[in-house]
């Protein structure tokens with residue numbers, strides 16, 4: 001038994017483009033996944049998520065670097081000899097086989113005796129809530145059911161690691177949410193590690209133990225969902241994971257207080273955190289929309305004036321879209337409980353927003369923060 | 371309600387549109403067929419033409435119950451039948467073995483190379499069949515290209531017997547019918563979903579297992595379609611055996627042609643044609659049955 005189910009070391013993959021030149025689909029990726037961990041790969045389209053999965057499942061060979069699965073170097077090991085199974089984005093169910101044959105495929109290939117095969121197919125289908133569907137053909141199932149069949153097929157051989165490439169992206173919102181919970185439960189029940197790919201940040205935050213944010217073939221940050229959201233490592237992560245207001249500017253320090261002066265002449269107030277040493281220079285201050293509220297004279301909160309362009313009703317809250325006096329875009333989410341003051345904002349098209357300087361997250365700009 | 375009446379109107383319009391075609395087909399396709407069927411049961415006249423008497427022995431001559439008064443059962447017809455089947459089957463197998471890998475190769479080319487290859491495959495259709503076959507005569511005959519080259523190189527001293535053999539006939543058939551195999555094969559290979567191949571490998575199947583369990587079954591419609599499209603015209607073809615098979619390789623097509631054009635025994639020719647057609651129809655029927663059986667599983671079967 002090895003502590004890490006998978007470890008990638010300096011994994012690099014380049015594709016040559018038809019129009020000439022090369023693209024770094026994966027650029028020096030270091031990644032470790034522990035036993036029984038649910039890791040989400042999050043990133044925009046084309047950032048290399050599928051390529052990374054293919055490197056692990058063996059469909060793509062690395063140009064540089066190393067991949068160990070359960071401590072064993074996978075080097076040239078072909079896909080069919082790797083202890084890894086995949087749930088493909090479009091399900092990839094074999095259309096000419098029944099549900100039962102699909103699910104039992106891995107066992108049949110491994111020459112598992114028929115009685116045991118039938119038993120385990122039944123169990124796997126039970127597990128995904130499709131008991132009694134074994135004789136159906138895939139095309140007679142709904143999208144969500146096909147999804148479950150793909151899942152049952154991928155877990156039946158008890159892989160050490162399950163790879164899921166955007167398995168929920170084709171489902172509607174409600175089904176997606178219930179499948180998210182089911183997947184999470186299933187992972188706990190099976191006790192195998194999952195690497196789950198998505199470009200939906202909400203999905204990533206709900207489901208995983210850790211989130212790896214990928215962009216341009218580079219891992220931007222690997223951390224718990226909470227830390228990824230609250231303390232993004234750079235402005236890409238800040239804007240990709242959740243909505244954010246980013247203020248780039250020069251920091252100046254005055255005791256505990258830090259002031260960030262932007263090009264647009266706004267000044268954002270923040271507090272120094274113990275783990276950060278900021279003495280000046282370029283930084284980016286991040287404020288989540290929900291960190292704003294309408295100013296009510298509280299001395300502990302910093303304030304900023306904005307002109308409001310649009311107010312969007314979200315149900316439990318209102319979203320205010322506007323600009324600072326300096327011209328930076330601002331997005332704020334205000335609880336719908338503040339109805340009367342919101343009416344005033346709507347009338348005057350201006351608002352004074354306040355925020356807690358302690359909650360402002362500072363992202364190092366040019367290396368002045370260590 | 372509105373939708374229903376609209377679909378009724380559409381149906382009426384459709385039958386109006388299809389009507390003339392249907393009538394045309396009925397007249398120019400089924401009528402000759404019916405005439406052939408009737409002729410095949412009539413007695414051949416002494417100097418061509420027919421006597422209007424019911425006469426089952428046209429079939430008897432082929433199948434073994436010849437007219438005892440002046441015909442003999444001659445196993446040569448069954449031999450020709452079998453030879454034709456053998457040549458057609460061999461042609462199917464060879465074209466399949468050539469086209470199947472080629473279809474995969476071409477389907478993985480870049481778009482413009484793909485189109486160019488398809489154009490090359492269709493190119494022979496632009497030249498006359500007879501001309502293309504006579505080129506093979508020039509290549510294969512005793513003083514032809516291959517023999518003269520091999521002899522001038524001193525590899526052989528006597529010319530090889532290549533032309534006027536069953537082999538030459540098969541070669542000609544393969545040459546002519548290869549596009550008929552390639553195009554349906556290509557169509558099914560082209561739409562093969564490669565993630566299914568990946569899924570199979572991912573689930574532990576090696577290349578061999580993946581081929582037999584996933585790739586082959588999924589491209590089977592193309593294989594069967596191509597085989598039918600090659601088998602049927604090969605069976606009835608008489609130009610290739612005439613040009614490349616000579617007198618020795620007589621096929622069903624030649625036999626039928628002879629009965630109609632030289633022997634002027636139309637009823638016997640008609641009986642031969644009917645037998646060939648029945649055979650082909652039975653095969654097609656079996657194929658269609660096997661197709662619909664696994665294509666038609668209703669959800670109710672669970």
Ligand SMILES: Nc1ncnc2c1ncn2[C@@H]1O[C@H](COP(=O)(O)OP(=O)(O)OP(=O)(O)O)[C@@H](O)[C@H]1O
Nearest residue numbers: 015016023025044045046047048049050051052199
């Ligand atoms: N076989 C290939 N040849 C050339 N370039 C490729 C190949 N496969 C992927 N790429 C490129 O590598 C980059 C990463 O692709 P990848 O499929 O991993 O993206 P992804 O993150 O999965 O995107 P998506 O969310 O759209 O699925 C892309 O720029 C893509 O164009």
Ligand SMILES: [Mg+2]
Nearest residue numbers: 049050051165
């Ligand atoms: Mg992808």
